[in-house]
Amino acid sequence: MQKNRFCTSSSKRALRTDRSESLMPAGPALSSWKQLTSSAGKKMSDTGQQLLSEGRRLYGIALWRALTGDSGDSANKDIRRAIVALSSAMNWLEGWDSDGFDLAHQFLDKSGELARREFSAGCCFDFRDDAYHQACPVALAHSRVGMSAGFVIKQSHCSVCGKDPEECEHISGRVYDGERCCRVITEAELLEVSLVERPNQPDARIHSYTLTRSELYASLGEGFAWGMTISCDRCLNPCRGLSYPMRNT
Template sequence: MERTSMAGSPRTEWELYERCVAALRSVRTVQHPDAAAKATLLGLRGQLREAMDRAEFRDPALFESAHELVDEVGTLLRRYYSESCTLPYRDGAYYRECPVDLAHLRVGLSPEIRVLESECSICNLDPEDCDHLPGEMYDGRECLSVITKAEITAVAIVANPRQLVTRFTSVPAGTTAELSAALGPEFRPGVQLNCDRCLSGCTGLNHGFAGANHG
């Protein structure tokens, strides 16, 4: 579920956002279509979604700014590079996987994990068998309890996941019956379907799980 950050690993959410602003500014000045601009826009989709995920409950102003930019990126891609705005089809079903689309789904995943084995990052012993204290420094190294074996016992869908970027990367686009009803009798499973959500402007965020929380 995790997604990678921009090259250079920005240290703060604002650094990530400012890099996105600079990249988008350069794209606005080119003559479309342009291969380099397309590549930049495709990268910005995920980067701005990550900025939203990290800022939502910590910096509302940054969250809204990133939201506005991700909408602009989606519009530019759909307008000039529509081949990038198709619904993937596999195993007899269509899926929504565009980061611009999924950025508007404000839910995440919080796993319930049972720790089976762990070790001290300083001496590699079981934390219960050593004298090092987690969070303390030893010869310039921070002591951590490193999980070496665990099992996931449950996964909750929540509005505010503890791991900020554990978000959906793919969701079903609808059943065959639902798509047939929406698209008409000429629809056949497997044909290419374009996503047009960014052509009509943002319709808002989906906070369907706003009451859920974890940790």
């Protein structure tokens, strides 16, 4: 595992600033920049920690079931749910809680291995539209990239009073009578989608990618016929670390 690539403290600080800019409302509502950054970070790491404990819980259940010889449907469902929760935990904790992020990564790798070893029917490449796709969430989580959308808001309203947010007195992000005010977007025009390391919506990720014919024929050799079921062995191998395709280094 290439731990040193996760984040140095200086790059983490830089990322935090970027993140809070896009997450939190600007303006006089919040008294200081520091408060603003820490409240965004707290929300992110709280959500991430919840997902992490849910993932660990489900992993524990699936492991126990595997050890007691129960490889049935519900055990398979538990391990698949653990994988989804843990990969989402990584998305929410990244840049905010590096210990939590590392732990989520470790449990994700363990869950992937358990899934492939004990519940291997769920570890096949997707074959659709005459192509094979890698859709293993464990594999995808190792490439730290996501999507950020640029769009123009055409219609929106304030969640507190229902009026145009430009015209009402409520401030997005503030709490009124126990309800957090936000801008509800009902119509928007999508301008572009860009690939970024840490998207504003932490779970806006790539869900599958296509495998090329040549790489399949090269790795599977003679016995391979197009369209046949191919199991994915990726998660049986030791982790080779995370990759950061959006970085120049």
